[in-house]
Each structure stands twice: as C-alpha cells, then as structure tokens.
Amino acid sequence: MGIGVWEGWVKPSFGGEETWINKGVGRYFRFGTEAKATATRYTIFAIATFFIAGMLAMAIRIDLLSPHGMFFANKEQYNEAFSIHGTLMLLAVAALAILGGIGNFMLPPMIGARQVVYPKLMGISSWFVPPAVIAVAMSPMVGGYESGWMGFPPLSTLGGTGIIFYFMGGATLLLSSWAGAINFVATMVFMRAKGMTLSRVPMFVYGIASASVLLIIFVPYTASAFLFNLFDMVVGTQFYALKGGLTLAYQDMFWWLFHPEVYVFVLPAWALWLEIIVVFSRRSLFGRGWAAAGFVGIVAISGAVGVHHFFTQVGDVRLPIIMGLTEMVSVPTGFFYLAAIGTLWGGRIRLTSPMLLVLMSMVNFLIGGLTGVFNSDVPANLQIHNTFFVIGHFHYTILGGMLFTWIAALYYYFPKVTGRMVNEFWAKFHAWWFFIFFNFTFFGMYIVGIDGMNRRIATYLPYLQPMNEWISINAFLLGAGFLIPLVNLVYSYYRGPIASTNPWGGKTLEWQMPSPPPYENFPFGKDPVVVADFYNYEENAPDPVIWVESKQST
Amino acid sequence: MKRNLWRDFINVVIIWAILIPIAQTFVFWSIDHLWPAVGSLQGEITKDALTFIYHVTVMVFILVTVPFVYAAIVHRVPLDDKQSAQIHTHAFSPFTFVWLGVSIMINTVVFVYPGMVGLEQLWNISADAKDPLVVDVTGQQWQWSFSYPKQGIMNSPVLEVPVDQPIKFIVKSDDVMHSFWVPIWGIKQALVPGMTRSIVITPTEEVTTDQNPLARVQCSWDCGLGHAQMRAVVKVVSDKEFKAWVASQSF
Numbered sequence: 001m002g003i004g005v006w007e008g009w010v011k012p013s014f015g016g017e018e019t020w021i022n023k024g025v026g027r028y029f030r031f032g033t034e035a036k037a038t039a040t041r042y043t044i045f046a047i048a049t050f051f052i053a054g055m056l057a058m059a060i061r062i063d064l065l066s067p068h069g070m071f072f073a074n075k076e077q078y079n080e081a082f083s084i085h086g087t088l089m090l091l092a093v094a095a096l097a098i099l100g101g102i103g104n105f106m107l108p109p110m111i112g113a114r115q116v117v118y119p120k121l122m123g124i125s126s127w128f129v130p131p132a133v134i135a136v137a138m139s140p141m142v143g144g145y146e147s148g149w150m151g152f153p154p155l156s157t158l159g160g161t162g163i164i165f166y167f168m169g170g171a172t173l174l175l176s177s178w179a180g181a182i183n184f185v186a187t188m189v190f191m192r193a194k195g196m197t198l199s200r201v202p203m204f205v206y207g208i209a210s211a212s213v214l215l216i217i218f219v220p221y222t223a224s225a226f227l228f229n230l231f232d233m234v235v236g237t238q239f240y241a242l243k244g245g246l247t248l249a250y251q252d253m254f255w256w257l258f259h260p261e262v263y264v265f266v267l268p269a270w271a272l273w274l275e276i277i278v279v280f281s282r283r284s285l286f287g288r289g290w291a292a293a294g295f296v297g298i299v300a301i302s303g304a305v306g307v308h309h310f311f312t313q314v315g316d317v318r319l320p321i322i323m324g325l326t327e328m329v330s331v332p333t334g335f336f337y338l339a340a341i342g343t344l345w346g347g348r349i350r351l352t353s354p355m356l357l358v359l360m361s362m363v364n365f366l367i368g369g370l371t372g373v374f375n376s377d378v379p380a381n382l383q384i385h386n387t388f389f390v391i392g393h394f395h396y397t398i399l400g401g402m403l404f405t406w407i408a409a410l411y412y413y414f415p416k417v418t419g420r421m422v423n424e425f426w427a428k429f430h431a432w433w434f435f436i437f438f439n440f441t442f443f444g445m446y447i448v449g450i451d452g453m454n455r456r457i458a459t460y461l462p463y464l465q466p467m468n469e470w471i472s473i474n475a476f477l478l479g480a481g482f483l484i485p486l487v488n489l490v491y492s493y494y495r496g497p498i499a500s501t502n503p504w505g506g507k508t509l510e511w512q513m514p515s516p517p518p519y520e521n522f523p524f525g526k527d528p529v530v531v532a533d534f535y536n537y538e539e540n541a542p543d544p545v546i547w548v549e550s551k552q553s554t
Numbered sequence: 555m556k557r558n559l560w561r562d563f564i565n566v567v568i569i570w571a572i573l574i575p576i577a578q579t580f581v582f583w584s585i586d587h588l589w590p591a592v593g594s595l596q597g598e599i600t601k602d603a604l605t606f607i608y609h610v611t612v613m614v615f616i617l618v619t620v621p622f623v624y625a626a627i628v629h630r631v632p633l634d635d636k637q638s639a640q641i642h643t644h645a646f647s648p649f650t651f652v653w654l655g656v657s658i659m660i661n662t663v664v665f666v667y668p669g670m671v672g673l674e675q676l677w678n679i680s681a682d683a684k685d686p687l688v689v690d691v692t693g694q695q696w697q698w699s700f701s702y703p704k705q706g707i708m709n710s711p712v713l714e715v716p717v718d719q720p721i722k723f724i725v726k727s728d729d730v731m732h733s734f735w736v737p738i739w740g741i742k743q744a745l746v747p748g749m750t751r752s753i754v755i756t757p758t759e760e761v762t763t764d765q766n767p768l769a770r771v772q773c774s775w776d777c778g779l780g781h782a783q784m785r786a787v788v789k790v791v792s793d794k795e796f797k798a799w800v801a802s803q804s805f
Binding site for chain 1: 559565589590597601619626632633637651657682731733735741742743747748754767770774776778780782
C-alpha cells in the first residue's frame with residue numbers, strides 16, 4: 001500500500017495517526033491531499049489520454065483515405081476505434097482537463113483559500129481516471145464495443161462484451177467529475193477569503209460553479225442509465241431490453257446529462273477567455289453583469305434542450321418548444337462575446353500566445369455555435385442529423401472552443417505552476433499551425449456532410465473520396481502538430497527562462513502566490529482580504545487585495 | 555496617445571459593408587454551384603431552411619468577428635507595454651442593448667421562418683397526402699426490404715417509386731436503431747425498435763442510384779458491423795414505368 005491508502009484511510013480508521021506525503025515527486029503518484037498535486041495529476045492524465053485518443057483519430061482518418069477502408073483489418077475494429085475515441089475524448093479529456101487540471105489548481109487561490117474543503121474526495125477523484133481510461137482503451141481485448149461513445153441499446157447489449165468496460169469506465173469517469181464538482185461547490189461556499197463577495201469573485205469561479213451545478217444535478221441520470229444497461233447485460237434485468245424494455249428511455253437519460261455536459265466543457269473555457277482577455281488588454285472587464293447572466297442563463301436553459309437530439313426519432317408537437325429553447329441558448333452565449341468584444345475594444349492588447357489562442361478559440365467557437373443553428377432547426381436537422389455535418393459542429397465547439405482554451409490556459413498558468421516561461425515563438429507557431437489545420441480539417445467535414453456522408457461508416461461511396469482525402473491529410477498535419485506543445489512544455493519545464501511572480505500582470509489572487517506556489521498557496525502569517533474589484537485596470541486603481549496578520553489559531 | 559474609437563468603429567462599419575456583400579455573393583454562388591442535388595418536395599423545404607440559415611450565420615459571423623479581429627490588430631501594443639488602457643467605459647449601454655436586441659431578433663426570425671414555417675409545411679404535406687402510395691420499410695442488421703401492401707409486392711430489395719406523387723413510408727425495425735435516409739430526398743426518419751413511425755416524401759425528379767449516388771437508401775444510425783454497407787438501390791421512375799414494374803413483380 002505504498003500509494004497512501006494505508007497512511008491516509010486505513011490507519012486513521014483504526015485510530016492510528018493520519019500521515020500524508022505531500023512533498024517531492026512522490027506526491028504525484030500517491031493518494032495525496034494537495035490540490036495542486038491533484039491538479040497536475042489531472043493535467044498529465046488529460047494529456048496522456050488526449051494522445052491515446054488522438055492516435056485513434058489518426059487511425060480512423062487513415063482508414064477513410066480509401067472508400068473501402070485501408071487501415072483496420074475489419075469494420076468491427078473501425079467501429080471500436082471511433083467508439084473509444086469519442087468516449088475517451090469527451091469523458092476523460094474534455095470533461096476533466098479544464099475542470100480537474102486548471103480548476104483544482106487555480107480555484108482555491110483565486111478565492112483566497114489555502115486548501116479545498118474535501119481534499120481526500122478530490123485526491124481520490126483523480127485516481128478514478130486511470131483505471132477507467134485503461135478499461136475503455138483495453139476494451140477491444142475483451143470483445144470491444146461498436147455502439148459509439150453513446151452506447152445506445154439495443155445495439156450496445158447485442159454487440160461486443162467490451163461494452164461492459166465502457167459502462168463501468170464511463171460511470172467511473174462520471175463519478176470522478178461528480179465528486180470533483182461537489183468539492184468545488186463546497187470550496188466556493190465555505191473557503192472564500194474575507195471580502196470575496198458575489199460581485200467580486202473572478203469569472204473563472206463563476207465558470208467552475210455553473211459547470212459544477214450542472215454536473216451535480218445531471219450526472220446521476222446518465223450514470224444510472226449506464227448502470228441499468230450494465231445490469232441488463234450482467235444480471236439479466238430488462239430496463240432497456242429489445243422486447244418489453246424502453247429503448248428510447250436510455251437515449252433520454254443519456255442526453256439528460258450529455259447535452260448539459262457540453263456546457264460543462266465550455267463554460268469554464270469561456271470564463272478563462274474573460275480572465276485572459278482582461279489581463280492582456282489591460283482594460284476593465286466590460287459587461288460583467290451580462291457575463292454573469294450568461295452563466296446563469298445557460299445553466300437554466302441547458303437542462304431542457306437535450307431532446308433536440310430526437311428530431312428524427314420522435315415527431316410530435318414538442319418539436320417547436322425544443323427548437324425554440326435550443327436556439328435561445330445562443331442569447332446567453334452571446335453575452336460572453338459581448339463581454340469579450342467590449343473588453344478588447346480599445347484595450348492595449350498584448351498578443352501573447354495565451355491571448356492568441358483565446359482569440360482563435362473565439363473564432364472557432366463562433367463557427368461551431370453558428371453551425372449549431374443548422375442542427376437546432378428542425379427541417380434542416382432532418383437532413384443533416386447523423387451526418388458529418390454534426391461531427392464538424394461538435395469538433396468546432398469542443399476542440400475549437402474548449403481545447404484551444406485549455407492550451408491557452410496551460411501556457412498562461414505555466415509560469416505560475418513551474419516558475420518558468422514557455423517558449424513564446426514555438427507556442428505561437430503551434431497556435432497558427434493548430435488554427436489553420438484545425439479549420440481545414442473540420443470545415444471539410446461540414447461539406448462532406450452536406451454532400452451525403454453519414455457518420456460512423458467504415459466504407460463510403462467513391463464520389464466522397466476527394467473530400468475525405470483532403471480531411472485526412474489535414475488531420476495528419478493537425479495531429480502531428482501536437483508534438484510541438486508537448487516538447488515545448490517539457491523542455492520549458494527544465495530549461496525555460498525563470499519567470500517572475502506575476503509575468504502577465506494579472507490582478508486576481510492566484511498571481512499573488514509565489515511561483516511555484518508552496519503547499520499552503522500563500523505564505524504563512526498573512527491572509528488576503530478583498531477590498532476592490534479584480535478587473536479594474538484604470539490608472540491608479542486601488543489594489544484589490546490587502547494582507548492582514550493571520551489570527552493565531554492556538 | 556488617445557485613440558479615437560469612433561473612427562475605429564467607422565472603419566469596422568466600412569469593413570462590414572465590404573465583406574458582407576462579398577460573402578453573401580459567395581453564399582449564393584455556392585448554393586447554385588456546389589450544393590448537392592435535391593429531388594423531393596420535402597428536400598426543397600429542408601434545403602430552403604439550410605440556405606436561409608447559411609445566409610444568416612455567414613452574416614452573423616462577419617458582424618461578430620470583424621470587431622475583435624480589428625481590435626486585436628489595430629489596438630495591439632508591444633509585449634512589454636505596462637500602461638493601462640485609457641478608455642474605461644465599464645458598460646457602454648447602447649452597444650449592450652443593440653447586441654441584446656439583435657441577438658433576440660435573429661433568434662426569433664430563425665425560429666419563425668425556417669423553423670416553424672418549414673415544420674408546418676412538412677406537416678401540411680403529410681396531412682394533405684390523400685391516398686398515398688404506402689411502402690413498408692423494414693430495416694434489419696444489415697439490409698433494407700421494401701413491401702408494397704396494396705400492390706402485393708413483398709420484400710423487394712430495391713426501392714422503386716413513381717415520381718411526383720406522395721409516398722408514405724411506414725418504417726419499422728426488427729432489431730436495433732436504424733435510420734431511413736435517401737440523401738437526395740433531403741429528409742430522414744429514425745427506425746425505433748418496437749415502434750412504428752411514418753414519413754411522407756414526394757419525389758420530384760426521376761433518378762436512379764446509377765445516375766446519382768445521392769439517390770440511395772442509406773442507414774444513418776450506427777447499427778453495428780455492416781452499418782456502412784446498409785444501403786439499397788433507389789429508382790424514381792415515371793408512373794407508367796412504375797406500373798410496369800409492379801406488374802412484372804406480381805405473380
């Protein structure tokens with residue numbers, strides 16, 4: 001039990017003394033209670049999973065170079081590849097990268113806390129990830145599964161036995177984000193510094209809060225759908241059985257979480273846009289109340305729009321309601337663009353690599369969001385549903401919106417986390433590389449979808465080949481480009497120039513930590529008290545934080 | 555140096571005025587020249603919806619990206635700049651309210667025109683179809699079969715239909731989810747196991763799979779191993795040819 005279970009859980013429960021190793025490299029490999037070690041662990045898991053699932057995407061694109069398939073030995077392998085690609089990318093990368101990696105690290109210092117409320121819960125939530133990822137990635141060894149990342153019955157129950165690993169792994173990953181969300185909400189409620197009122201908390205806290213609320217409300221539905229399906233397969237229950245079961249109920253329960261889940265991916269990313277834009281345009285945040293209304297509006301609407309995945313399955317009078325609600329999401333989404341553009345306009349904009357990536361992310365997400373209007377419109381959806389148009393749409397929102405911002409946040413916080421700067425030239429070089437080939441690849445998917453290519457097919461008709469070759473070649477260049485930030489981050493960790501405490505000139509509290517931050521975030525003896533707005537960049541603006549002597553607890 | 559943001563705004567308006575007509579011309583051109591063929595009444599409705607949203611979204615894209623890309627280029631300062639920006643309007647309310655008004659207006663328009671109107675048209679065509687030709691479509695892993703109950707044709711592997719008259723497809727699945735989709739007809743209907751769904755389509759163009767690969771039945775819901783090949787040949791023929799085909803099929 002060299003990983004901390006004995007010291008942390010077993011020994012104390014028999015009355016022994018609780019000991020944790022929260023120092024040195026060892027803390028990354030053990031059950032620890034330090035938020036920063038957990039966050040780093042999440043980031044490393046997310047990067048590793050991103051490369052595993054990315055290789056699968058490359059394999060899929062090689063296969064689609066030819067109308068008859070040219071990589072996988074058979075169509076079953078192709079189906080398993082896209083299923084695993086989707087499961088890992090969504091549940092283990094998109095859901096956990098910003099929330100687990102950036103959120104666990106930066107949320108406590110941002111609200112002036114030294115620790116989270118439930119450090120053990122947080123520590124164990126990160127360790128749910130590797131077994132689940134390995135189970136899903138290894139599922140072809142036990143029969144694989146061909147039903148896509150959604151695992152819809154009856155196909156899932158009739159298909160390969162690997163689906164058992166999908167349901168167990170998926171439920172475990174959901175449990176991980178759920179546990180993390182509970183910890184976030186508790187931390188935000190109980191651990192804020194003095195003076196950190198609702199009108200002063202940074203935007204990123206709003207982002208994490210709304211994502212956590214969505215997770216806490218909706219994870220139980222989909223996690224239980226996963227478990228019901230698992231029971232159907234293992235113990236012979238009949239929840240979603242072909243005869244006498246409720247086939248569409250699984251889809252309902254699935255989208256009940258997984259439509260709000262896309263806002264779980266992007267809400268923290270939008271919050272990071274505003275954080276980064278304010279710092280790099282040195283202008284007070286524009287329309288702060290509207291941005292807050294955007295978070296509230298999306299949380300309120302998102303729970304009701306999951307049914308918009310059903311336009312071709314059901315055909316009744318509910319369709320107009322769902323269509324109207326879905327299109328209404330664009331209004332609160334627009335508030336983030338309103339705040340971002342208002343802040344950028346007339347700012348003193350420093351185009352550093354994080355800023356560049358955020359601006360690119362705004363362009364990409366706009367394309368993704370606007371193509372969402374095509375999908376939300378019932379008549380248009382009846383043609384493009386389940387085509388490559390949809391694939392293009394959600395890659396634009398998740399990869400273009402969330403992942404660009406994640407990389408921006410990695411560059412932005414790298415000096416704070418490691419005390420060193422990343423190489424700015426290669427960071428910008430990769431940003432442009434990523435932006436160009438990302439758009440070449442995924443815009444092609446809209447065209448091929450309109451031309452009649454449906455999703456999840458291993459072979460296609462020859463008239464679609466030129467467009468698929470274009471997409472594949474650009475996808476290879478896009479994929480190869482990810483070696484640049486990997487090398488850049490690893491190299492900069494050892495050899496990058498030493499960073500100052502606050503290299504970008506941010507005002508929020510996480511920049512008041514020393515770099516790299518100590519175990520208790522802020523030096524002992526002084527506690528932060530918030531006295532003014534963090535986003536006031538006027539000349540001679542008052543310092544938002546004053547430091548007062550800690551009260552001695554003894 | 556104080557920037558004149560009103561002059562910058564006029565520049566943005568000029569760029570909008572140049573880019574929007576160019577982009578809309580391109581949209582018109584691409585719909586005329588690049589858009590795949592459409593061969594049914596319902597397909598015309600879905601194509602109209604796609605076209606209208608295409609025009610609107612291209613315009614919105616330009617309206618939103620030009621200001622911030624302009625700002626990122628023109629309001630840029632060197633990386634070591636330490637000054638704060640000089641103009642501090644926390645919330646410039648005309649901008650906010652124009653933004654709010656325009657976004658709600660665009661939403662309402664898109665909801666009413668291609669959305670509700672298109673849906674209404676689709677439902678009306680279905681309701682007005684008196685005595686349509688009925689085709690039972692059965693999907694199973696991984697093939698289609700088509701039955702014409704009134705004509706007495708059972709389990710034809712080919713979908714042969716007459717042009718210019720409404721056809722009611724009654725779709726059923728024996729096993730897993732499938733989706734009945736003929737790309738050139740521009741509309742699809744999912745097959746839900748254990749349930750019967752129907753869809754009315756009026757083909758308007760005589761076409762066969764050999765002439766245009768878009769005229770094919772294609773399963774559009776992942777149904778396992780043979781999903782990609784779950785296709786069937788479509789023949790849209792004249793009424794006379796259809797009657798001859800029916801006669802040749804009956805015993």
